[in-house]
Amino acid sequence: MNILLIGSGGREHALAKALSASPLCDALFTAPGNPGTASHGTNVPLDVADHAAVIAYCREAAIGFVVIGPEAPLVAGLADDLEAAGFRCFGPSAAAAQLEGSKAFTKELASEFDIPTAAFARFSDLDPALAHLRAAGAPIVVKADGLAAGKGVVVAATVAEAEDAARSMLGGGLGAAGAEIVVEECLVGEEASVFALCDGTHAVLFGTAQDHKRAFDGDEGPNTGGMGAYSPAPVVTPALEEEIMARIIRPTLDGMRARGTPFLGILYAGLMLTADGPKLIEYNVRFGDPEAEVLMPRLRTDLLAAMIAARDGTLDTLEPSWSDHAALTVVMATKGYPGAVGKGSVIRGVDAAEAIGGITVYQAGTARSGEDLVASGGRVLAVTALAPSIAEAQSLAYRGVEAIQWPEGFCRRDIGFRAVARERG
Numbered sequence: 001m002n003i004l005l006i007g008s009g010g011r012e013h014a015l016a017k018a019l020s021a022s023p024l025c026d027a028l029f030t031a032p033g034n035p036g037t038a039s040h041g042t043n044v045p046l047d048v049a050d051h052a053a054v055i056a057y058c059r060e061a062a063i064g065f066v067v068i069g070p071e072a073p074l075v076a077g078l079a080d081d082l083e084a085a086g087f088r089c090f091g092p093s094a095a096a097a098q099l100e101g102s103k104a105f106t107k108e109l110a111s112e113f114d115i116p117t118a119a120f121a122r123f124s125d126l127d128p129a130l131a132h133l134r135a136a137g138a139p140i141v142v143k144a145d146g147l148a149a150g151k152g153v154v155v156a157a158t159v160a161e162a163e164d165a166a167r168s169m170l171g172g173g174l175g176a177a178g179a180e181i182v183v184e185e186c187l188v189g190e191e192a193s194v195f196a197l198c199d200g201t202h203a204v205l206f207g208t209a210q211d212h213k214r215a216f217d218g219d220e221g222p223n224t225g226g227m228g229a230y231s232p233a234p235v236v237t238p239a240l241e242e243e244i245m246a247r248i249i250r251p252t253l254d255g256m257r258a259r260g261t262p263f264l265g266i267l268y269a270g271l272m273l274t275a276d277g278p279k280l281i282e283y284n285v286r287f288g289d290p291e292a293e294v295l296m297p298r299l300r301t302d303l304l305a306a307m308i309a310a311r312d313g314t315l316d317t318l319e320p321s322w323s324d325h326a327a328l329t330v331v332m333a334t335k336g337y338p339g340a341v342g343k344g345s346v347i348r349g350v351d352a353a354e355a356i357g358g359i360t361v362y363q364a365g366t367a368r369s370g371e372d373l374v375a376s377g378g379r380v381l382a383v384t385a386l387a388p389s390i391a392e393a394q395s396l397a398y399r400g401v402e403a404i405q406w407p408e409g410f411c412r413r414d415i416g417f418r419a420v421a422r423e424r425g
Contacts, residue, residue: 002062003304005030005037006048006078007069010331010364010382011289014296015069015303016040017360022304029061035373036363048073051081058087066090067307071286074265075101075147090307092285095261099252099283103143103182106283113255115248117280118184118272129166132183133159139186143282144169146177150225150338155186187272187279190418192233193291194241194269196249197306200262202315203249205241206306207298207322208233209291210419215338217414224338225379228415230328230390231294234422235273244271244278252283264310293362293382294327328393328416329384330401332409334365337378345408347373353383353400360384361400380409390419 003025005016013036020028020040028041031048046057049072058066066082068074068091077094091097098105110117118141123129133140142165144152152174156162162183169178195206211229215221236244248269256263268284268291287295296303300321309315334341350361350373362384365377381404385396394416401411 001025001064002027002029004044004058004061004063004066005033005069006054006066006073008032008034008037009070009289010036010362010379011287011292012069013037013362013364014292015067015287018296018299018303019067022302024302024304024308029063031057034363035366035368048078049076051078054078055082055085055087058082058085063087065304065308069286071097071100071147071284074285088308088311090265090311092263092265093261096256096263096265097285099256099263099267100285101147103145103282104180106280107182109252109255110280113251115251115255115280116277118187120182120184122180122182123166124170124180126166126170129170129181129183130163133162133166136183136185138162141184141186142166142169143182143184144174144178145180145182146174148174148177150223152177153223187274187281189272189274190235191281192236192271192273193288194236194244194249194271195287195291195295196245196267196269197310197315197318197320198253198263198265198267199310199313199315200257200264201253201313203245203253203267204315204318204320205245206266206320207231207295208236208241209288209294210235211288211291212412212415215412217412222338224333226288226290227331227333227412228329229288229290229294230326230393230416230419231291231298232326234390234419240273240278244269248278248280289364290329290331290382293329293384297327297360297384297386298323298325323386325386325388326390326393327384327386328390328397329362329382330397330411330415331379332381332383332401332404332406332411333379334375334377335408335410341378342408343374343376344369345375345406347375347380347404347406347409349404349406350381353403356396356399356403358386358396359400361404375406375408389423390416391423394420
């Protein structure tokens with residue numbers, strides 16, 4: 001069948017490679033895609049916010065299945081409109097996508113269905129929010145309720161910092177995303193990501209990962225969309241996996257179904273592993289980026305078949321298979337990220353990096369300028385290695401980084417440091 005993949009980032013390059021390898025895929029189209037996705041199919045210059053245009057293209061290209069990569073189209077209801085037009089789709093409805101689209105929605109769901117998470121309060125007016133912050137003290141977490149492109153969470157070390165965040169968000173600094181805020185206790189522990197494939201009734205564990213949000217080595221600097229990741233997450237033991245599925249993932253699925261908004265798609269749980277057990281930090285309703293870049297190289301199951309099973313409600317027959325190897329990705333970003341960055345700098349050496357063996361360079365913020373590959377955004381490349389251990393994958397990934405000639409780029413040099421230390425005892 002013909003497949004349409006929605007999106008243009010490193011996640012979509014990773015998904016495109018996996019989808020195009022499926023025997024069920026006759027042709028892959030990516031809208032709008034990037035130079036990386038073009039190597040696995042055909043890029044289509046669609047405005048994915050124009051749902052009528054997407055549907056018209058699906059009819060024109062005889063699309064048999066649509067995979068929606070990013071969160072914004074899901075929250076905007078693209079899956080609903082595609083299904084209503086008769087096109088099978090991987091991704092939740094707009095109602096179910098509120099799990100990512102509204103922090104307050106998720107916190108209330110967790111409260112209603114006894115899902116462990118941080119204590120919270122929600123505010124749409126500044127004065128009560130400030131009073132709460134002063135009474136609670138720091139450290140404390142301030143979150144914009146809506147989608148804020150990774151800029152809506154402030155882990156405040158002082159009350160003054162928390163007050164500034166609340167003023168900024170409620171004052172319109174993040175637009176509609178900050179019209180309401182959620183204030184949470186600051187959980188202590190190690191973070192991990194757990195993914196579950198869901199068909200509305202059944203949930204199947206679909207990998208674990210850990211990422212690095214801070215821009216600089218040693219987890220210093222501003223928060224970013226992610227500077228690297230590795231999979232599997234060594235801290236998530238088999239016993240902990242089952243606890244997370246039993247106490248967090250399955251109750252969420254049951255709660256969404258009970259509310260009449262069943263969740264179909266990939267549920268990405270950001271967790272804090274506390275002394276009191278795993279607690280939910282937040283949900284995403286799509287594969288993470290750069291987490292997709294470390295999950296896809298390890299996946300041995302047909303991704304397209306798994307997605308179709310999720311959409312069709314037959315996940316109870318699926319047992320995903322994974323490589324025993326570890327994957328680690330190093331994000332190369334334009335200097336200045338996560339602030340303002342320049343565009344158009346030339347990148348060379350991607351082919352040389354991939355020629356090393358065991359390395360895939362996923363493209364995110366790239367474009368073509370004549371024959372040149374150029375940077376077109378903040379996070380630009382995800383240099384990914386697959387190897388028998390995280391330490392070996394780390395070493396191999398940085399060999400790949402060294403092969404890339406891009407003076408205008410930078411990366412962290414310590415991706416995976418906690419896992420490597422854990423491996424070495």
